[in-house]
Amino acid sequence: MDRNDYFIDPESATEMARLLEQDKLITGGKPLPEQSVASLDHITDVLDIACGPGGWALELSRLAPHMHITGIDISERMIAFANQLARAESANAHFIKMDIKDLSFEMETFDLINMRFISGFMLRESWMPLIETCKSLLRPGGILRITESEAAVTNNAAQTEMTDYIVRSMYLSHRGFNPSTTMGIVNKLPYFLRQAGFTPVHIYPSAIDISYGQEQAQAVQQDFSIALHLLKPFLLRANIIHSPQAFDDLLEQMRDGWSRPDYTGIWFLLTAWGIK
Numbered sequence: 001m002d003r004n005d006y007f008i009d010p011e012s013a014t015e016m017a018r019l020l021e022q023d024k025l026i027t028g029g030k031p032l033p034e035q036s037v038a039s040l041d042h043i044t045d046v047l048d049i050a051c052g053p054g055g056w057a058l059e060l061s062r063l064a065p066h067m068h069i070t071g072i073d074i075s076e077r078m079i080a081f082a083n084q085l086a087r088a089e090s091a092n093a094h095f096i097k098m099d100i101k102d103l104s105f106e107m108e109t110f111d112l113i114n115m116r117f118i119s120g121f122m123l124r125e126s127w128m129p130l131i132e133t134c135k136s137l138l139r140p141g142g143i144l145r146i147t148e149s150e151a152a153v154t155n156n157a158a159q160t161e162m163t164d165y166i167v168r169s170m171y172l173s174h175r176g177f178n179p180s181t182t183m184g185i186v187n188k189l190p191y192f193l194r195q196a197g198f199t200p201v202h203i204y205p206s207a208i209d210i211s212y213g214q215e216q217a218q219a220v221q222q223d224f225s226i227a228l229h230l231l232k233p234f235l236l237r238a239n240i241i242h243s244p245q246a247f248d249d250l251l252e253q254m255r256d257g258w259s260r261p262d263y264t265g266i267w268f269l270l271t272a273w274g275i276k
Contacts, residue, residue, distance in 0.1 A: 007121070007173070007234040010075035016053050018226045019078075023055030025208075025219050026116075026269070031060040032145075034204035034271055040064055042141065043111040047072070049103075049134075050118045054082025054095055061091040069093040070110075074100070100130065108139045116147040119185045123174045127188070131196045138276045144198060145273040148185045152210060152220075154265035158253035166231065169238040189272035198274025210265040212258070220267060221258050225251070 008015055032040065044067060048057040051071030061069055069092060073079055082095040098104065100118070113134045122130070134144050151163040167183055170176035177184030193201045210217045232247055241247045257263055 008230045010073070011077045012230065013077065014226060015230055016075075016078050016081065018223060018230075019052040020055055021219065022223050023052075023059070025216060025223065027056055027059050029059060029063075031056050031063060033206075034202070034273065043067060043143075045110045046070065046112045046114065047105070047110045047137065049100060049113065049115045050074075050121075051078075051082060051095060053078045054085055054093070056114065056116060057082070057093050057095070058085060058089065058091055061086075061089070061093045065092055067092060071095040072098040072100070072103070074098075101126075103133055103137065105137050107136050110137050110142060111139055112143045112145065113138060114145045114147075117149065118146075119148050119175065119183060120170070121175070124177060125174070127192055128195065131192050135196050135198070135276055140276055142276045143273050144193065144276070145271060146189050146193075147269060147271040148183075148189060149267065149269040150182050150186050152224075152265045152267040154210075154257075154263070156254060156257035156263060156265065158250050158257055159265075162228065162250055162254055165235055165240050169235050169240050172238060172240075173234075186268070186270045189270060193272055193274035196274070198276060201272065201274040204271040204273075206269045206271075208267045208269070210267050212261050212263040217258075217265075221255075225255070 043064070046060065046067050046069045048069065048071040051057050051073050054071055057069045057071040060067065071082055071093065073095070074097070076097055079095045079097045086093045086095065131144065138144060151167065152159070154160065164180060167176055167178065167180055170183055171179045177188060190201050190203055208216050208220060210220045228251060232244070235241045235247065236244065241250070
């Protein structure tokens with residue numbers, strides 16, 4: 001298996017558009033839903049790792065204009081777009097092209113570091129070094145906040161089969177922690193934070209009902225569809241789906257299942273955060 005970190009082209013315009021829509025779905029104007037207003041008073045400097053086109057950082061800037069927010073991402077296209085949005089809004093946020101493997105900031109610079117949905121490009125052995133680095137970048141009392149999701153649980157047989165292909169491919173490429181069923185990342189987040197010495201460590205679970213006819217179902221299905229098209233070359237290279245036609249047929253069966261009135265599904269997410 002290829003162990004290149006980025007299996008989706010980071011400069012893809014399609015991926016940037018998907019992330020912008022995904023942010024509306026996931027953040028929804030509440031970038032820190034697990035935090036009380038009082039807990040934000042001491043936060044002045046924020047780092048958003050793998051910020052994409054800047055959606056989360058700009059939402060936080062609108063909520064707390066006193067904060068100085070820095071976003072980093074590997075993609076030049078997304079950083080340029082995020083900076084354009086920040087200028088248009090006069091937001092107290094700026095965005096820098098930077099690789100997650102080389103966080104070149106001074107120690108104890110930030111009060112809050114946010115990471116969301118990075119498991120797709122993180123090798124298993126890279127998690128603890130990254131978390132240790134983030135700890136060194138936080139001031140005493142600072143917060144490291146990580147959000148990840150697991151595959152949706154549904155009654156759609158084709159979706160379950162597609163999920164299993166993805167999980168197996170991720171595991172073989174040294175990303176996922178389980179060889180089947182789930183990526184195994186959500187349950188690791190509190191463990192990683194405790195291992196790095198964060199205390200206390202908290203979790204904030206959430207779920208989106210993606211069943212037929214539910215409010216957010218169509219948006220999530222659109223997000224899944226685009227992500228799968230972008231993942232298609234990676235899955236074919238893994239030799240788990242053996243032909244482009246087999247992938248297309250399975251995706252079509254999955255979409256057919258979404259249109260059935262008896263389709264049910266829940267998509268699970270977890271935010272874990274720890275205090276330095």
